[in-house]
Amino acid sequence: MQWTKQSEQTVYENRWFSVNLADVELxxxxxxxxxxxxxxxxxxATVVNEANEVLLLWRHRFITDSWGWELAAGVVEDGEDIASxxxxxLEEETGWRPGPLRHLMSVEPSNGLTDARHHxxxxxxxxYVGHPVDDFESDRREWVPLKLVPDLVARGxxxxxxxxxxxxxxxxxxxxxxxxx
Numbered sequence: 001m002q003w004t005k006q007s008e009q010t011v012y013e014n015r016w017f018s019v020n021l022a023d024v025e026l027x028x029x030x031x032x033x034x035x036x037x038x039x040x041x042x043x044x045a046t047v048v049n050e051a052n053e054v055l056l057l058w059r060h061r062f063i064t065d066s067w068g069w070e071l072a073a074g075v076v077e078d079g080e081d082i083a084s085x086x087x088x089x090l091e092e093e094t095g096w097r098p099g100p101l102r103h104l105m106s107v108e109p110s111n112g113l114t115d116a117r118h119h120x121x122x123x124x125x126x127x128y129v130g131h132p133v134d135d136f137e138s139d140r141r142e143w144v145p146l147k148l149v150p151d152l153v154a155r156g157x158x159x160x161x162x163x164x165x166x167x168x169x170x171x172x173x174x175x176x177x178x179x180x181x
Contacts, residue, residue: 001026003026004025005023011035016075017037019035020037021033021036036113037116039075039114041076041117042074042116043118043121044071044118044120044163045087045090045120045121046071046072046122047090047096047099047123047124048170049124049143052147052175053144053145054145054149054167055096056142056143057072057141064159068157068160068163069163072086072092073118082119083101086101087121091132098122099124099127101123102121102122102124104120104169105165105169106118107165109160120166149170152167153168
């Protein structure tokens with residue numbers, strides 16, 4: 001069954017997102033008002049070192065009042081290349097400049113509410129260039145063994161679905177094991 005958008009209007013807008021209201025027609029002809037959030041693309045990056053440790057941030061999210069492991073991430077600026085944005089975010093948030101980035105996956109974390117698309121990259125080498133400029137974004141930055149990832153996800157210590165999916169895929173790619181705990 002396909003829903004058809006008849007119209008869409010912006011209710012609120014700022015430089016990061018807009019909240020829109022759409023008139024949606026259902027297959028049976030009924031209409032409903034559906035709010036949606038339009039967002040800039042998000043670039044995400046990490047490094048996995050020779051010891052199969054992944055660079056993670058331990059941070060608090062005030063919206064859900066929760067702590068968890070995450071990858072460095074941020075919005076792609078107008079005209080910015082997505083991979084370049086991922087590298088920029090990693091360096092700003094961790095102090096590590098990645099080597100050549102590889103695209104890992106692109107996901108839509110909440111496609112029933114938003115058009116946000118998260119593009120996740122990783123490198124197998126990086127260079128520490130100094131204390132992170134955006135150190136306010138995390139409590140700490142650590143190299144975490146990839147072998148621990150399934151247990152971290154299972155315990156809810158990686159609460160963001162996009163981050164959990166990326167880490168489980170990296171676990172599988174680097175360690176060749178089934179990512180299910």
